[in-house]
Amino acid sequence: MYCDCKLIILMLQMGELAVDKHVKYILSVQKKRKDSFEAVVMEHLTMNGAYWGLTTLDLLGKLDVVDSEEITEWIIQCQHESGGFAGNIGHDPHILYTLSAVQVLALLDKLNVLDVDKVSNYIVGLQNEDGSFSGDMWGEVDTRFSYIALCCLSLLHRLDKINMEKAVNYILSCKNVDGGFGCIPGGESHAGQIFCCVGALAITGSLHLVDKDLLGWWLCERQVKSGGLNGRPEKLPDVCYSWWVLSSLIMIDRVHWINKEKLVKFILNCQDKDNGGISDRPDDAVDVFHTYFGVAGLSLLEYPGVKAIDPAYALPVDVVNRIFLGR
């Protein structure tokens, strides 16, 4: 008990999380002029950007400031005849945007607007003979897409529509001798891929197949002197790894192997406390992606005032409970 209070006092002393500034920043990006450079660059990513921005608002307890009807109507306009969702209206569907669309509708408690079988059939159609998943009709295979498929089908209560055993065996075929996972069999271990594989194994109840001590050691070695986490050995720390590494450590029950206080300090040091937003490293430019992963990382670290997030589904715990416990 003493330790937790000490951590909370330390967190508050370390300089506040500038909640109101980050909320204003997220809303300013959502409202950004459509012809701005950033809007054009991110146009194909907008569905992902909606997920990053709206989940940040919900974790900060401010989702009520957005118009959920307007967002829901836009999401449905992004659905392709195949059942998959595109990053924006008129763009091509991809499994990545399909998960983001389902996650945003889950946040807004609007999953009822979906034709669940149409969406789930799109994902089922992307599973390959070897159990892997492609990202879209062009066939690129990556363990990222295995996680996205399993997470999405689980949220839609349709996991029974795919070959689960082959899906799990394919993920295990991507496990390396260092305990980590790569994007394809023999691919180098990388924190982003490890999150995807560990998350997918968690969702399918297969975490007993992970060597938790070996993987936990690889993951805790990602913490550098500054307290931040990197994605591979010898790389620079980056706030988004506060999610990829930390959520993996929590799922395999080895989060006590890193220094939580130093990581909290690293994330808080990456805030732009004047204009809002969080960057990948101190003094870099902020963006919605790192603002989300920084707040989500603080949520996993139980930072005061931030709602709890589920490490496998990457959605607030109250949203996950509503979906699986109906409350």
Ligand SMILES: COc1ccc(S(=O)(=O)N2Cc3cc(C#N)ccc3N(Cc3cncn3C)C[C@H]2Cc2ccccc2)cc1
């Ligand atoms: C500004 O240059 C970029 C570069 C790439 C991309 S991206 O390919 O669409 N994408 C999403 C992303 C969004 C933003 C924001 N706003 C910023 C970065 C970033 N990266 C790049 C990045 C983050 N940490 C280090 N790196 C190099 C991840 C990447 C891949 C990804 C997509 C979806 C979900 C997870 C990861 C977008 C912008």
Ligand SMILES: [Zn+2]
């Ligand atoms: Zn990053």
